Amino acid sequence: MRIEQLHYLIAVSRHKSITAAAKEIHVSQQNLSVALRNLEEEFGVELLVRSPRGVTLTPEGELFLAKAREIVAKIDELYAAFSKEKPAKKVLKGxxxxxxxxxxxxxxxxxxxxxxxxxxxxxxxxxxxxxxxxxxxxxxxxxxxxxxxxxxxxxxxxxxxxxxxxxxxxEDRVFVCAGRKSPLKHKHVISLLELLQQRLIVWGVLYDWILEILTRHEDPAKLQIQRSDNVQIYKKMIEEGLAVGFVTGIGLEKELIFKKGEVKAIAIEQHNRISIxxxxxxxxxxxxxxxxxxxxxxxxxxxxxx
The missing domain is CATH 3.40.190.10 (Periplasmic binding protein-like II)
Known part of the structure; x- marks a missing residue:
């Protein structure tokens, strides 16, 4: 067994297609098919069901795939832990x-x-x-x-x-950020229900994602939410109390407007934990x-x- 055979199987399981998997990992369809056939023969088990509509994993293939991912993950850990310990380390470029x-x-x-x-x-x-x-x-x-x-x-x-x-x-938390002119300026904690009643402003590329999360808790038609792709307008809207935004704990430590006191961070009751x-x-x-x-x-x- 070769490690690339495990990567081939993982790619095929993802695409459910020999053609698409071969294209992704830059090998010929024939070489990929032969490698997977050899893997099946070596272990004496059928991993894939092949049909004109594509490829699916057999029950044994699902179990094999789970183990393959574990092995690949362990190999990745070895790379991460020891690759920089090579005696003749090259100058990194790229x-x-x-x-x-x-x-x-x-x-x-x-x-x-x-x-x-x-x-x-x-x-x-x-x-x-x-x-x-x-x-x-x-x-x-x-x-x-x-x-x-x-x-x-x-x-x-x-x-x-x-x-x-x-x-x-x-592991971090999300806070609401409100300006000194905001009606929320004296608050230290805000509930999700009260937050959803505020006028919200979201930084451009995050708009669709945050909107999708918020609509799990409120009718989209009732949300007052706008998008801004201009950082000056985004910050000005918050500073002037025209809308409230969101910030993470890391952003809270790094953003100068919080250090100057121009914008205040308000904790959100529950629904505030995130992982970066x-x-x-x-x-x-x-x-x-x-x-x-x-x-x-x-x-x-x-x-x-x-």
Whole structure:
């Protein structure tokens, strides 16, 4: 058995198609099919049901897939733990595209990585969590930094079903942010019911995602929510008390407007816990620079953890 055979099986289970899986992992359909046939023969078990409509896993294949993912995850852990210990370490070079939720890029951590590896070019692109997961799964970005609310219990399984890894970096909370002219300025805690009655403003790329979460608790027609793609307008609306926004604990520590007292953070009763996490493909499919960045983020973000 070869490790790439396990990756082939994971890709086929994700796409339910030999053709699509072969295209994703850049091998010929024939080589992929032969590799999977050899895997079945080696273990004496039928893993796949092949038909003109596509490919599905047999019950034995489902069990085999679960074990395959465990093995691949352990190998990824070895890469993360020991790849930088190679005696003849090369100077890291390359370009990395990172999709991240706004304010979740932890710029001080990324700047430190850039200083350690000046020949690695980092490009940051803001996106919503669903779009980030899709981009990483489709190979449109090397890794993603997402927010997962605890109202999305199925998200981790969905990410794993796409053949991606999910590593929680930080457990955090979401706060409401209100300006000094806001009627909420004297509040320290706000209920979800009261929050849903306020005029809300959401930063551009997060609008659809936050709207989808809020409509689980309120009729969309009753929500007063607007989107802003202009950071000055977004902050001004909040500062002038014309709307309230959202901020994470990390954002609270980093944003100057909170330190100056121009905007106040208000705790939300319940429904406020989030996880900030890394999403990335199997490490052996990534460049050395990408693997090093993932390992660095896991270590460096320990300073953010309570």
């Amino acid at each position: 370009r990395l595209l990172i999709d991240a939720v706004p304010y979740m890029t932890m710029p001080d951590v990324l700047v430190s990585f850039q200083q350690l590896h000046p020949q690695v070019s980092l490009t940051l692109r803001e996106n919503s969590p669903p779009r980030i997961v899709r981009n990483v799964a489709q190979g449109l970005s090397h890794l993603g930094i997402i927010i997962r609310t605890f109202e999305e219990p199925g998200l981790v399984k969905f990410i794993h079903d796409l053949g991606l890894h999910y590593d929680s970096l930080i 996490a890394l999403v990335y493909p199997p490490l052996d499919t990534l460049s050395e620079a990408a693997r090093e960045l993932i390992a660095y983020l896991k270590i460096a973000t320990q300073d953010y953890r309570s």
